[in-house]
Every structure is written in structure tokens, then in C-alpha cells.
Amino acid sequence: MAEALILGPADPAYADTVRALNRRFTGKPDEVHRVYDTGQVVAAVARAVRTGRRIAVRGGGHCYEGFVADPEVSLLLDPSGLASVEWDAARGAFAIGAGATLGAVYRALFKNWGVTVPGGSCHSVGVGGHFTGGGYGVLSRRHGLTVDHLHAVEVVVVGADGQVRAVVATDDPADPHHDLWWAHTGGGGGTFGVVTRFWLRSGGTSPETALPAPPAEVWLHAVTWPWASLDRDGFDRLLDNFGSWHERHAASDDPYAGLAAALLVPTRAAAGISLRTTMDATAPDAEQLLRAFVAEVGAGVTPAGPMTRDSGKIAALPEAAAPRRLRWQWANQLAAGSDLGLRAKYKSAFLRRGFTPAQRAAIRASLEYAHPDAQLQLDSFGGAINDVAPEATAYPHRDSVLKAQWQVYWADPADDDRHLAWIRSSYRAVFADRGGVPVADAQLDGCYVNYPDVDLSDPDWNTSATSWTELYFGANYARLQQVKAHWDPTDTFRHAQSVRLP
Ligand SMILES: Cc1cc2nc3c(=O)[nH]c(=O)nc-3n(C[C@H](O)[C@H](O)[C@H](O)COP(=O)(O)OP(=O)(O)OC[C@H]3O[C@@H](n4cnc5c(N)ncnc54)[C@H](O)[C@@H]3O)c2cc1C
Structure with missing residues (x-):
């Protein structure tokens, strides 16, 4: 060692x-x-x-x-240095070092055992932050979030007396440390202690069955509706079609459970609105279903063209205007991402239903911004994610059909103020009638803790009566605070939006 x-x-x-x-x-x-x-x-x-x-x-x-x-x-x-991915026969689960990256985990699980976790697409994301906040990816409508496969965690904690020790907490309700396991199913990183190891298991007790197998092959498809061809009605239809399709196909037994799409809605300085879709090619009638989906999203809108690198730098994916069938491991690597050395700001919202006409109008107005690397990304949600009760894991958002993410990227620190102002005002305008944030109601359900946003704790930007804690954790926050009091009573592990002591 x-x-x-x-x-x-x-x-x-x-x-x-x-x-x-x-x-x-x-x-x-x-x-x-x-x-x-x-x-x-x-x-x-x-x-x-x-x-x-x-x-x-x-x-x-x-x-x-x-x-x-x-x-x-x-x-x-x-x-x-703690980044191994191993089968732990004693626990009947995969032991994953908390310093591993998602790409290393995907490679090791798939190459050695043919299995995977339904985590995010960027391979350099660390499991330390990703697993503790939920962990969503293109396989989540089929297999849930990564935390839905968390069997145990090893955490280094500090007692009230300052003693430091490592404890293992499991999903077994009889485990005296069970609450610490639960807090790591969506309570966010940096709050309870240092995770040193995650154990994952949701199926059988052999390595080939302990986690889901990815589809052998997937269809990839990517198209763009150029701004020049999109009038106001076309814009509204695209967003409305995308939202209503997801409302109708949110059940985990839907034939579309193997589909994950992203509608990328950049500013008008980019090429246009793009739809990027991954579909399990082994599902019955997969190709026809995929084509029908793309047609439904584009219904009533000028036909889309190929998605090109000009479709906005952050939207770039290899052209796939006609569906392309690829082996899972290659498709998974295409979206792996890279470090472009940029500055960024993000905001999120979960949607139980598509955007309202007033929200669409606010989004449309915000896209009149002379900067191509800024967009609203809408991701498919629902499916197996919503089969889990909101209190079963610390991650509470279990009946949304879409996840929305506002993003802006730039290089020069001198541009900080203008891009921060753009994203803040764009977001606030969409939720203007709720105090500037997606307060939970019949349509909305708060924010994703893995997309943290310090503005949610700023009374200038969150003028609602709903605190950042409720936006991230809903009704689960009180229990998270109890776990915090028990396992980190001196608040050794804290940051601007860590769970507070009660
Ligand atoms: C390019 C990009 C793509 C992304 N794609 C997705 C996606 O597809 N799906 C999705 O769900 N999310 C996605 N995310 C969000 C991602 O899940 C979070 O940003 C996550 O918190 C990153 O984890 P990290 O370890 O890389 O980050 P870090 O910045 O290292 O850590 C994040 C937080 O976790 C804490 N932490 C890290 N390791 C530990 C540990 N061992 N013990 C205790 N606390 C720890 C840190 O202290 C910090 O508070 C993406 C983010 C980026 C930048």
C-alpha cells in the first residue's frame, strides 16, 4: 500500500x-x-x-x-488513490473506492462482469459526489438512479468527543447504522463524513447478476431544428410536444422505458434546438418506436436537419440524423465529455408536467442572448426512478417526468457578471409566480442536489417561502438533520449547502 x-x-x-x-x-x-x-x-x-x-x-x-x-x-x-472496483464476495456486492471516476467504474463493471450502474454520462465525474447525490443517466428510466443500487457505504466520521473512526452502514433496516446509509442515498456529498467505499448491489448475489446489464446495443439519434426555421409557434410546439410525450410515457412498464432523450434549447446565437436520443435497441420494435418518438416531438414543426457541431458547442455530438445502432460500450463513451477549461453556472428544476405557456414565453425571451454556449437542457425522467417511494431514499423527487437544467459556459473571468446575470434572470423569469424558484406543486418539484446552486439560499434570488433545503430534499430534510446530529455532531463536514445541524 x-x-x-x-x-x-x-x-x-x-x-x-x-x-x-x-x-x-x-x-x-x-x-x-x-x-x-x-x-x-x-x-x-x-x-x-x-x-x-x-x-x-x-x-x-x-x-x-x-x-x-x-x-x-x-x-x-x-x-x-482509493479507486478500485472489485467484487466483494463476503458482502455479495461490488466494492467501489470513493476516489473512482464514473468512466473507470463503467469500464471495470462492464468488461469484467457485463453489468453497469445507471449513472451519468460524463466519465470524469467522481463517484464521491455523484453517488451521494442521486446519480442519474440514460439508463435511469429503465433502472432507476444509482442510489437505488446502493447496498452499503464505508464512512469516516467524527464523534462529539473528536474521535475519528470508520463505520460501515448498510441498507439492512436492522443495521444500527442504517440511517447513515440512507443519508448517502441522496443527502449530497461533503455533509456527514468522508466516504471511502461504496458497495453496490440490487439483484442477485453473483457478480453477473448483482447489478443491471446494459442493453447490448442502442440506437443513437440527434437532430436539430435550425432557429431560422422555427417561428414562435414552432418553438412552443417543440417544448410542448416534448413535455406532453413524457407525461404520457412515464410508467416503468411503458414500451419506451428504454428511451432517454435530451432536448437542448440553446440561445439564438447557436444553430437551433436539438433532440438527442438514446434507445435500447434490444427492446421490441425499438427502431420504429424511436422514429415515432422523434416524429411526435417534431409534430407540427418544420422538419429537423442533422445535428452538427455548429448546433452549439455544448450540444455537439457526432451527426446521427438517421438512427445509428451502436454497441452500448461505444455509445456510452461518445458522451464521455472533456475538460475545456471553462467557467460555468447551472440551475435545475424537476417537472411533474411540461412547461406552461407563460413559462415557455419566459424561456423564449431569455434565449435572445448573444452567446452561443448557454442553454436549457431538458432530460427524460420518470420510468423506474418513479417506482421508488420518496422517503425510501434521501433523494425525494420520485414523480417527475422531466429534469430541466440551465447552463452557461464562458472562458474569460471578465464576463462573469454578465453570464451570471443572464442565467439568474432567465431562471427567475420562468418561476416568476413562485418567488423565482421551482417550488413544489402539481407541476414542479424543486431542485437536484447534484446540480447545486447557491442562489437558492440567497434571499435576492429565492423570494419564495420555500428554503433551499426543501427544494433539494422535500420532506426528507428533517430526517437528514437527525442523521447529521448523530453522525457529525460537531459539523466537521460542512459547506455552503450541507445539511445543517437541527
Ligand atoms: C460535466 C458534468 C456532467 C454531469 N453529468 C451528470 C449526469 O449525467 N447525471 C447526474 O446525476 N449528475 C451529473 N453531473 C453532476 C454530478 O453528479 C455532480 O457534480 C457530482 O457532485 C460530482 O461529483 P465529483 O466527485 O466529481 O465532484 P466534487 O466536486 O469532487 O465533489 C462534489 C461534492 O461531493 C463531496 N464529495 C466528493 N467525494 C466525497 C467523498 N468521498 N465523501 C464525502 N463527500 C465527497 C465534495 O466534498 C463536494 O461537496 C455532472 C456534472 C458535470 C460537471
């Missing part, structure tokens, strides 16, 4: 570890501890407690906000 590596600002590897993917955020810790086993994590946390240092953990560095890069953090834990 390698010795823990302690890096300071003079070490060449330091800069890469303290810098987040989102270039708005770079930390300044005195020490970075690169750790390779649980004992080293216990030692590093004990050192932080003993010396009164604020601590944070970095997983894949993909956090949307600057939680890890907080200037008050002086000891940063980097568990990238």
Missing part, C-alpha cells in the same frame, strides 16, 4: 487537485492529502480535527459550486 502523499502549494500535482472543473473555483488549502486506504483517511481527518483545520473532500472535482474550493478549507482530502 502506498504511503499517503501530502502535497503543498509548491508541489507540481497540487494545482491540478485544488482546481475544480468549473474554473470559477480554485481552492487554497495548506495541505492536500492523497490517500490510498481507509486508515490514511482516518489519520488525515484526525489531523484536521487535532489542529483545528477546516476539511473538505474532492472526488472528481465536478461540483457546480465552490464547496470544495472554499477559501476556509485548509486540509483537502484527495481519495483518488
Whole structure:
């Protein structure tokens, strides 16, 4: 076992570890501890407690906000040395080191055992943040969220007396640590302790059956409706068709459970609105179903053309205007993503129904913005995600049919104010009648904790009576606070939107 590596600002590897993917955020810790086993994590946390240092953990560095890069953090834990993906025969589950990235997990699970987890598409996302916040991807309508496959977690925690220890918490309701497991099914990263290992299992007790198998092949399809061909009515129809289709096909036994689509709605400075679809090619009549879906989304709108790299930099995918059939592992890698060194800001909303006419009008108005790398992305939701009760996991959003994500990317820090102003005002306008945020009601259901947004805690931007805690966690917040009080009574693990002590 390698010795823990302690890096300071003079070490060449330091800069890469303290810098987040989102270039708005770079930390300044005195020490970075690169750790390779649980004992080293216990030692590093004990050192932080003993010396009164604020601590944070970095997983894949993909956090949307600057939680890890907080200037008050002086000891940063980097568990990238704890990244193995193994079959643990004793637990009958896959043991995944908390420093692994999604891409490494997908490769190891599929190559060795033919199975997968229904996680996100970006391969450099870390499991440390992703698994603790929910973990959604193109297989989620078929197989639920990643947390729906979480069997156990090992967490390094700090007691009221300052003692540091590692505990294993499982999904067994008889486990005295069960609540700590539950808090890791959507309570978000950086709140209860340092996760060192996740165990995943949802099926049988052999490695080939413990997790779902991905479809052997999928259809990929991507088209764009150019702005030049979209009048006001065409814009409204696209959004309305996409929303109503998802309302009608949200059941997990629907023939379309194997379909996941993203409607990418960029500003008018990009080429047009794109529809990117993945469909399980092994499902009965898959190709016909896919073609019918694309036709329904585009019904009443000028026919779409091929999606090209000009369709907006962030929307780029290889052309697939005619459906292309690919093996799962290749399709999965196409969307793997890369670090373009950009600054970014994001916002989210869950939708139980499609957008209202007033919301569509607000979205349309916000797209008159002379910057091509800004968009609203609408993702397919529902299916197996909604078969789980909202209180069964800490992640509560179990009856939405769409997930909406506003995004803006830029390179020059001098442009921060203008792009932040754009995304803030665009979002506020859509939810103008609810205090600027997607307060839960018959149509909306709050925000995704894995897409954190500090504006939700800012009274200037959230003028509703609904706090950020309720937007992320709904009725589950009270139980999360109890878990926090029990397992992190000194609030050692905290950030701008971590679960608060009761
Ligand atoms: C390009 C991109 C694509 C994405 N795609 C998807 C997607 O398809 N689906 C989806 O659901 N989400 C997606 N996300 C969101 C992603 O799930 C979250 O940003 C996630 O929190 C990132 O985890 P990380 O470990 O990479 O980030 P980090 O910034 O390293 O960590 C995020 C938070 O988790 C904490 N944390 C990390 N490791 C640990 C640990 N071991 N123990 C305790 N706390 C820890 C950190 O302290 C921090 O608070 C995407 C994000 C990006 C940037």
C-alpha cells in the first residue's frame, strides 16, 4: 500500500487537485492529502480535527459550486488513490473506492462482469459526489438512479468527543447504522463524513447478476431544428410536444422505458434546438418506436436537419440524423465529455408536467442572448426512478417526468457578471409566480442536489417561502438533520449547502 502523499502549494500535482472543473473555483488549502486506504483517511481527518483545520473532500472535482474550493478549507482530502472496483464476495456486492471516476467504474463493471450502474454520462465525474447525490443517466428510466443500487457505504466520521473512526452502514433496516446509509442515498456529498467505499448491489448475489446489464446495443439519434426555421409557434410546439410525450410515457412498464432523450434549447446565437436520443435497441420494435418518438416531438414543426457541431458547442455530438445502432460500450463513451477549461453556472428544476405557456414565453425571451454556449437542457425522467417511494431514499423527487437544467459556459473571468446575470434572470423569469424558484406543486418539484446552486439560499434570488433545503430534499430534510446530529455532531463536514445541524 502506498504511503499517503501530502502535497503543498509548491508541489507540481497540487494545482491540478485544488482546481475544480468549473474554473470559477480554485481552492487554497495548506495541505492536500492523497490517500490510498481507509486508515490514511482516518489519520488525515484526525489531523484536521487535532489542529483545528477546516476539511473538505474532492472526488472528481465536478461540483457546480465552490464547496470544495472554499477559501476556509485548509486540509483537502484527495481519495483518488482509493479507486478500485472489485467484487466483494463476503458482502455479495461490488466494492467501489470513493476516489473512482464514473468512466473507470463503467469500464471495470462492464468488461469484467457485463453489468453497469445507471449513472451519468460524463466519465470524469467522481463517484464521491455523484453517488451521494442521486446519480442519474440514460439508463435511469429503465433502472432507476444509482442510489437505488446502493447496498452499503464505508464512512469516516467524527464523534462529539473528536474521535475519528470508520463505520460501515448498510441498507439492512436492522443495521444500527442504517440511517447513515440512507443519508448517502441522496443527502449530497461533503455533509456527514468522508466516504471511502461504496458497495453496490440490487439483484442477485453473483457478480453477473448483482447489478443491471446494459442493453447490448442502442440506437443513437440527434437532430436539430435550425432557429431560422422555427417561428414562435414552432418553438412552443417543440417544448410542448416534448413535455406532453413524457407525461404520457412515464410508467416503468411503458414500451419506451428504454428511451432517454435530451432536448437542448440553446440561445439564438447557436444553430437551433436539438433532440438527442438514446434507445435500447434490444427492446421490441425499438427502431420504429424511436422514429415515432422523434416524429411526435417534431409534430407540427418544420422538419429537423442533422445535428452538427455548429448546433452549439455544448450540444455537439457526432451527426446521427438517421438512427445509428451502436454497441452500448461505444455509445456510452461518445458522451464521455472533456475538460475545456471553462467557467460555468447551472440551475435545475424537476417537472411533474411540461412547461406552461407563460413559462415557455419566459424561456423564449431569455434565449435572445448573444452567446452561443448557454442553454436549457431538458432530460427524460420518470420510468423506474418513479417506482421508488420518496422517503425510501434521501433523494425525494420520485414523480417527475422531466429534469430541466440551465447552463452557461464562458472562458474569460471578465464576463462573469454578465453570464451570471443572464442565467439568474432567465431562471427567475420562468418561476416568476413562485418567488423565482421551482417550488413544489402539481407541476414542479424543486431542485437536484447534484446540480447545486447557491442562489437558492440567497434571499435576492429565492423570494419564495420555500428554503433551499426543501427544494433539494422535500420532506426528507428533517430526517437528514437527525442523521447529521448523530453522525457529525460537531459539523466537521460542512459547506455552503450541507445539511445543517437541527
Ligand atoms: C460535466 C458534468 C456532467 C454531469 N453529468 C451528470 C449526469 O449525467 N447525471 C447526474 O446525476 N449528475 C451529473 N453531473 C453532476 C454530478 O453528479 C455532480 O457534480 C457530482 O457532485 C460530482 O461529483 P465529483 O466527485 O466529481 O465532484 P466534487 O466536486 O469532487 O465533489 C462534489 C461534492 O461531493 C463531496 N464529495 C466528493 N467525494 C466525497 C467523498 N468521498 N465523501 C464525502 N463527500 C465527497 C465534495 O466534498 C463536494 O461537496 C455532472 C456534472 C458535470 C460537471
